Structure formats: structure tokens, C-alpha cells
Amino acid sequence: MTDPSDDAVEIPLDGCLDLHTFHPRDLGDLVPDYLDACRERGILEIRIVHGKGQGQLRRSVESILARLDIVSSWRTGGPGEGSWGATMVRLHPLSGRSQP
Secondary structure (H helix, E strand, C coil): CCCHHHCCCCCCCCCEEEHHHCCHHHHHHHHHHHHHHHHHCCCCEEEEECCCCCCHHHHHHHHHHHHCCCEEEEEECCCCCCHHHEEEEEECCCCCCCCC
């Protein structure tokens, strides 16, 4: 019998990663993989929605972002971006590509 939590989930590459449907243990692979896929498609501005809650997911996301060389910067979302329930991420472009 297979565990449904092991099934692959297809995530649209639209520059917005909503973590509400994911378990915190999945973030270590999910966030870097999503950012890599976006970067390969030239999406360099990403919103990661972690929710407001107690801040555990936000801290986990920030810890992951701090370790990734492809991340240029990040900040708390502003008005219309999810405020402190989202983190806005800027990626370095792939070598040989100009920024949009």
C-alpha cells in the first residue's frame, strides 16, 4: 500500500509558492527545487506564502534562503503581497541571461 503523502505534487511555476498545503518537513527540498525551476524559466521574483501564524514557517523559509547562492535578496511582503505572511525573493539570473 502506498502512502498518499509520498505522491508527487505538481506545482505551477507562476512565481508564487503557497506553502499552506505542504508539511514543514518538505520545505528543505521543496523551496530550493521551486526556486531552481523558476530561475531556469527566467522567473527571478518569487513570492513564498507561508502564512502569518506563529512564524515557524517564515523562519524555516528564511533559513533555507540564507543557504542558497542563487538568492540575491529577500524581504517581507508589502501591501498587496501578503504582508508578513509572505516572503518576496529575488534570484540571481542564470549566467549569460539578462535580467528582465
